[in-house]
Amino acid sequence: xxxxxxxxxxxxxxxxxxxxxxxxxxxxxxxxxxxxxxxxxxxxxxxxxxxxxxxxxxxxxxxxxxxxxxxxxxxxxxxxxxxxxxxxxxxxxxxxxxxxxxxxxxxxxxxxxxxxxxxxxxxxxxxxxxxxxxxxxxxxxxxxxxxxxxxxxxxxxxxxxxxxxxxxxxxxxxxxxxxxxxxxxxxxxxxxxxxxxxxxxxxxxxxxxxxxxxxxxxxxxxxxxxxxxxxxxxxxxxxxxxxxxxxxxxxxxxxxxxxxxxxxxxxxxxxxxxxxxxxxxxxxxxxxxxxxxxxxxxxxxxxxxxxxxxxxxxxxxxxxxxxxxxxxxxxxxxxxxxxxxxxxxxxxxxxxxxxxxxxxxxxxxxxxxxxxxxxxxxxxxxxxxxxxxxxxxxxxxxxxxxxxxxxxxxxxxxxxxxxxxxxxxxxxxxxxxxxxxxxxxxxxxxxxxxxxxxxxxxxxxxxxxx
Numbered sequence: 001x002x003x004x005x006x007x008x009x010x011x012x013x014x015x016x017x018x019x020x021x022x023x024x025x026x027x028x029x030x031x032x033x034x035x036x037x038x039x040x041x042x043x044x045x046x047x048x049x050x051x052x053x054x055x056x057x058x059x060x061x062x063x064x065x066x067x068x069x070x071x072x073x074x075x076x077x078x079x080x081x082x083x084x085x086x087x088x089x090x091x092x093x094x095x096x097x098x099x100x101x102x103x104x105x106x107x108x109x110x111x112x113x114x115x116x117x118x119x120x121x122x123x124x125x126x127x128x129x130x131x132x133x134x135x136x137x138x139x140x141x142x143x144x145x146x147x148x149x150x151x152x153x154x155x156x157x158x159x160x161x162x163x164x165x166x167x168x169x170x171x172x173x174x175x176x177x178x179x180x181x182x183x184x185x186x187x188x189x190x191x192x193x194x195x196x197x198x199x200x201x202x203x204x205x206x207x208x209x210x211x212x213x214x215x216x217x218x219x220x221x222x223x224x225x226x227x228x229x230x231x232x233x234x235x236x237x238x239x240x241x242x243x244x245x246x247x248x249x250x251x252x253x254x255x256x257x258x259x260x261x262x263x264x265x266x267x268x269x270x271x272x273x274x275x276x277x278x279x280x281x282x283x284x285x286x287x288x289x290x291x292x293x294x295x296x297x298x299x300x301x302x303x304x305x306x307x308x309x310x311x312x313x314x315x316x317x318x319x320x321x322x323x324x325x326x327x328x329x330x331x332x333x334x335x336x337x338x339x340x341x342x343x344x345x346x347x348x349x350x351x352x353x354x355x356x357x358x359x360x361x362x363x364x365x366x367x368x369x370x371x372x373x374x375x376x377x378x379x380x381x382x383x384x385x386x387x388x389x390x391x392x393x394x395x396x397x398x399x400x401x402x403x404x405x406x407x408x409x410x411x412x413x414x415x416x417x418x419x420x421x422x423x424x425x426x427x428x429x430x431x432x433x434x435x436x437x438x439x440x441x442x443x444x445x446x447x448x449x450x451x452x453x454x455x456x457x458x459x460x461x462x463x464x465x466x
Contacts, residue, residue, distance in 0.1 A: 009096045016089035018042050018051050026098055030067065030074055047078060049259060051091050054080035065095075066262070075099045117323045119197045122351050123214035125187075127152075127160060129198075130210050133177065135160050138213075142221055147189025160213055163188070166196075177211060185215075192217045220307035220349065250290070254283040289426075296408075296426055299433040306349040306437045310465045313346055313353070313388045314338040317376045320357035327365055328374070335361075336375040344378045345465035346386050348438040353460070356431045356442070357388070360458045363427065364392035367456075386464045391457035397446040405444060406432045431460075439463055 012023035012031075020031055020042045028038060036043025042051055046067045054061045061080040066073055076099060081092040120126075125145045127138040138152045151163055167184040181198040195216045200208035260268065260276035268276075298304060314337075321328075321335045328335050338344075346353070357376075364374040372393040379387045397405060409425040428442075435442040440462035448455035 009094060010098065011095075012093040013088070014042060014051050014055075014090040014093065015039075016055070016085075018048060018055065018090070020093075021088075021090070023093075027093070027095055034067070045255060046259065047093065049256070050078060050080050051093065054082050055089070055091050058082050073100070116197070116199055117319060118351075118354065119214050119216055121319050121354055122216050123197070124217055125194075125215040127213040128210065129160055129213055131208060133159055133161070133198075133211060135163070135213075136210075142190075142217070144190035144192065144221065145187065145215075148187045151188055164194075164196075167193075177208070187215065190217075192219050194218070220309070250283055250287050254280050254287070257283060293426070295430050299430055299437065304437060306352050306434070308347055309349060311346045311348045311350045311353050311462075313344045313378045313386060313462075314340070314342040316350065316353050316357055317378065317388060320354055320361055321376065323358060324361050324365060327362070331365065331368075332371045333365055333368055334373045336373060336377075338376065338378045342378055344380055344386050344388075346440075346462035347465045348440065348462050352434045352438060353462075356434055356460055357390070359427045359431050360390040360460070363458075364390050364394070364456075367394040368392040369394065380464070381461070384464045384466070385461055387459050387461045389457050389459040391448040391455055393449070393455045396448070396454050397444065397456050402444055402446060406442070435460055435462075 010024040010027040012027045013021045015021055018041060019039050020027075020036065021039045023031060023038060031038065031043050034043040034045075042048040044067050046065045050061055050063060050065070053059075060082065061078075063078055063080075064075070065078050066075045077096045079094040079096070081094070083090055083092060124142045125138070125140040125148070128136045130136055134157055135152055136157075138149060140146065140149050148163060152158075161180070165186040166180075167186075177198045177200065180196060183196050185194050185196055187194055195218070197212075197214035197216065199212040199214070200210075201212060202209035257276045257280035261273050261280060263273060318337055318340075321337055325335070361374065361376065368374060374393075375389075375391045377389050377391070379389070381387055406428050408429045432442040440460060443459050443461070444456060445459070446456040448457035
């Protein structure tokens with residue numbers, strides 16, 4: 001179904017376990033683009049919720065729905081007819097008035113693009129794949145990827161998964177790309193565990209024209225090419241015990257609340273839609289706090305350390321600003337960045353520098369008035385030091401607030417433009433701990449602008465790369 005086309009109807013059948021057994025082509029395509037297979041659990045969350053509701057309550061339902069298929073927004077009108085037990089106990093699904101329109105750049109896509117950008121920055125091996133997931137070009141950046149590079153060069157054109165050992169995947173390849181995105185794997189010649197990212201490129205009738213393959217290692221290499229000791233011990237209360245258990249139910253709460261807020265499950269009074277929006281926002285806050293607590297556990301570990309590598313501060317600034325560009329544009333805040341030809345190298349860990357900058361720039365955007373400016377600048381200092389600073393045009397920080405702004409769980413340091421303070425109070429504390437772990441420091445100057453007496457400037461100072 002091409003963009004803008006309308007189709008009268010598409011039919012599908014599910015069983016008593018909400019697995020899609022058969023489907024007309026448009027419904028099958030939508031199901032597969034969301035990572036499903038036939039037969040298999042209905043992979044379109046918006047339709048799955050309606051099928052479950054109709055089957056469990058034994059009620060016929062008729063609703064408008066919208067679903068994101070990875071490139072466009074698909075909408076239509078769906079009818080759910082529960083079947084008797086002698087007919088399989090599932091549901092008949094009939095979708096009418098299909099519409100395909102370009103998806104809005106909403107919060108979900110912004111978050112996804114932010115994560116993709118971080119993974120691109122962290123990947124030590126990348127490849128270009130064709131539409132059939134066969135390797136066309138592969139490039140590594142680490143000593144322990146050389147054997148894989150040689151293997152691909154000597155026997156090119158195979159499925160990318162034929163060169164690797166995938167964890168937890170027993171099915172014959174190639175699987176649908178959504179089912180492979182995020183899996184762990186091993187690569188020849190490396191003792192490290194790697195994570196796979198598959199990012200689709202273009203689309204033809206809803207199918208990607210190719211893929212960007214990223215391999216991200218769980219541990220950095222030291223200067224001798226040996227995997228460093230893992231920063232996180234085998235068991236931690238939050239990072240390895242609570243986070244995996246809580247992540248899925250929190251995500252389900254957010255998704256269900258967003259479904260209710262958007263009235264995808266049927267008409268709803270406005271006040272209840274607002275309640276659902278508050279639930280979704282609270283879930284997102286809880287998810288963010290869980291991430292912060294996991295990071296806190298890591299940086300406070302006695303054996304925590306960071307890698308030592310060459311980090312281009314200008315490049316790190318541009319990547320961090322790119323990740324937060326949508327948020328800046330939404331508030332009409334201009335981001336001033338170092339020139340592309342500015343090359344100032346620090347001895348640090350790129351991933352941690354990026355983490356600190358994302359936190360500093362995110363804070364600056366949150367606490368600056370609309371239509372203002374956030375300036376990111378790099379500097380070569382004396383005695384073998386380099387620095388990168390983030391300055392905003394917000395209200396600034398008082399002397400009393402400045403004394404405690406880097407403290408753990410400090411949430412009273414600054415008031416945002418919107419009058420809300422929903423952070424965990426850990427961002428600046430973690431950022432300073434990361435700076436210290438890289439043999440640097442994170443400092444605050446307020447006011448950032450001596451002429452206007454407003455704003456704040458946070459400066460990350462690091463050893464220069466020699």
